[in-house]
Amino acid sequence: MWFSHTKLWRAFTDGACYDGAGGWAYVLYPPRGPKVLQTGAELGTTAIRMELAAALGALRAVPLGSRLTIVTDSLTMVNIAIGRWRQDSNSDLWRDIYAEVKNRRVEWEWTEGHHLAEGNREADALAQRAMRDAVRLLARKGGQ
Numbered sequence: 001m002w003f004s005h006t007k008l009w010r011a012f013t014d015g016a017c018y019d020g021a022g023g024w025a026y027v028l029y030p031p032r033g034p035k036v037l038q039t040g041a042e043l044g045t046t047a048i049r050m051e052l053a054a055a056l057g058a059l060r061a062v063p064l065g066s067r068l069t070i071v072t073d074s075l076t077m078v079n080i081a082i083g084r085w086r087q088d089s090n091s092d093l094w095r096d097i098y099a100e101v102k103n104r105r106v107e108w109e110w111t112e113g114h115h116l117a118e119g120n121r122e123a124d125a126l127a128q129r130a131m132r133d134a135v136r137l138l139a140r141k142g143g144q
Contacts, residue, residue, distance in 0.1 A: 009029065010028075015047055016131040021043055023050060023132070037126060
């Protein structure tokens with residue numbers, strides 16, 4: 001696989017979950033042009049699944065062969081991604097993440113949650129909003 005040394009992308013990712021209703025988001029800064037925002041929500045999920053969904057979404061948004069730094073406040077995700085810890089759940093998402101990583105040069109960076117970095121704060125706010133939307137949907141469904 002050929003890797004571009006000129007195309008450095010940076011993604012801030014975050015996930016949020018409350019009582020099984022979750023939201024995820026990424027803020028993606030391409031080498032040129034405006035930032036890209038993306039969110040999603042799921043019911044019957046966990047916080048770590050939402051963190052992983054955000055990272056997977058960012059990976060899929062970046063062209064093959066690109067360099068990408070994923071910035072997250074999930075130390076668990078970083079430690080598993082770099083091989084420091086063993087992954088024991090969410091194997092479906094990890095399998096997809098590893099498949100996407102093979103085609104890009106990816107660095108994982110941990111940041112303190114709700115930190116000064118604009119992208120981190122924005123990803124958190126977007127994930128929280130997506131989670132609240134999922135909570136409202138769950139309430140409409142009667143908590144199922």
